[in-house]
Amino acid sequence: MNIDRNHTVRQLFRCACAVAAILLLTSCYHRKQTTHDATVTYNAKQLDSLSFQTKHHYTNNFNFIVKADSLALIRQQPEEVSALLPTDTIYVRKHDHLVVADIRIMPTDSIDSVWVQVARDQSTFGWQRESYLLPKVVPDDPISQFISTFSDIHLLIFLIVIVGILAGYVIRKLMRKNAHLVHFRDIDSFYPTLLTLIVASAAALYAGIQNFAPDVWRHFYFHPTLNPCSVPPLLAIFLSSVWAMLIVGIAAVDDTFHKLPAAEAVLYICGLIGVCAVDYIVFSILSLYYIGYLLLAAYVYFALYRYATKSGTSFICGNCGRAMRRKGRCPHCGAWND
Incomplete structure (x- = not known):
């Protein structure tokens, strides 16, 4: 009987201590008053x-x-x-x-x-x-400094001249050597074509923001970010396209080295960089005068048409297993496929 009574006393004492601890902790907690921006007073x-x-x-x-x-x-x-x-x-x-x-x-x-x-x-x-x-x-921000540098008119003119000369030289050399080149003698990969379309579209969108929403671009210039989720919709699309360039560019380089030997892959990538550089300069400048949007629609049609008709493969060689555009002699091993 005494044992049961002592046990009951100990249980009640433990409960009282727990309640006291809870009350002490609760009394020490201070809830911070929530203040909404609408109720803040400014001088x-x-x-x-x-x-x-x-x-x-x-x-x-x-x-x-x-x-x-x-x-x-x-x-x-x-x-x-x-x-x-x-x-x-x-x-x-x-x-x-x-x-x-x-x-x-x-x-x-x-x-x-x-x-x-x-x-x-x-x-x-x-x-x-x-x-x-x-x-x-x-x-004082690296992105703002990058924008300022590439917005300089003298640098832009210099880039146009240099890129035009280099791209023309590279494309001419590739055409004379009958080497692979995006849009003309393309490889069996959609990534290079997709990369050129993303670059052209991003350049036209960049010019469009400057034309139709200059205050949005000005705010972005003073408060830049690479997070598409924290900016207005137009800038979100533009920043998403910048990230897409990086991702698709890596995929294009990787796929090129899988499709071509190393030397030919390097030449193809140089030609791809030249085409992307020309796309950026042409569409970023002409879209400021609204001509670029019509040219962009024509360019998208041209790029997709050329890929569908010149780059797609529908057959596989029965001898070496390599992709073929049409039936007949395999361009890789020389075997005849009916």
């Missing part, structure tokens, strides 16, 4: 900063890198410049890192109402008009 300066960021895609504490040889900054305030007072100028050099320290709107300025103060360090800072500043800097 006037914060509202101005958010409004400016929406239109200009950057704001205070944004990081730039100087891409020009030099950039002049004015030490005095914008009001002193507008009043034609004496000013001091300092220069920052190429590759210097800058941060946006302040932004001021000057409605009385007849040249540019937006003035931006940037700083290289605590002792090197100054003001400059936005229209003068932005062409000489680039956002």
Whole structure:
């Protein structure tokens, strides 16, 4: 009887300790109050900063890198410049890192109402008009720097000339040697044709975004990403096509080395790179003037027609087991197939 009573007391004591521990832990927990963006209150300066960021895609504490040889900054305030007072100028050099320290709107300025103060360090800072500043800097991001480099008109003209000469030379050599070349004497693989179509479509889409949604592209330039799921639909399609180029390109190279000997495969890949380079330049430029879209439709038809009629294989040699386009003598082993 005493044993049962002691056992019951011990069980009740354990339950009381467990309840006390739960109550202590519960009392120590503090639920953080959930605050929705719609209920957050901003002061006037914060509202101005958010409004400016929406239109200009950057704001205070944004990081730039100087891409020009030099950039002049004015030490005095914008009001002193507008009043034609004496000013001091300092220069920052190429590759210097800058941060946006302040932004001021000057409605009385007849040249540019937006003035931006940037700083290289605590002792090197100054003001400059936005229209003068932005062409000489680039956002501090590798993707933005890549976009800025390939958007340079001088580099674009240089690339057009070089790519045109090299592609013409490579294609001419391949045609004279009767070597394999995409669209003309293609291999039995759809990956190279698919790669050229993806490159051409991505180039036309790139030009289309710049034509019809320039603000979307501008925002992407200041806040780039390689994640298609975190951008608007147009940019998501474009980024997906960029990833598709990489995946299909790897598949095309791998399949080429399986279909051709190593030396012929290298020549074929060089020709494929040349065709893709021409596709990119032609469609990215002509689509800016709307001609590229009609040309793209014709190119898709041409590429698919050539692959279906010149590259498809319907027969297998009974002697060596290699693919054949038509009945008759095998081009690989010379055996006759009826």
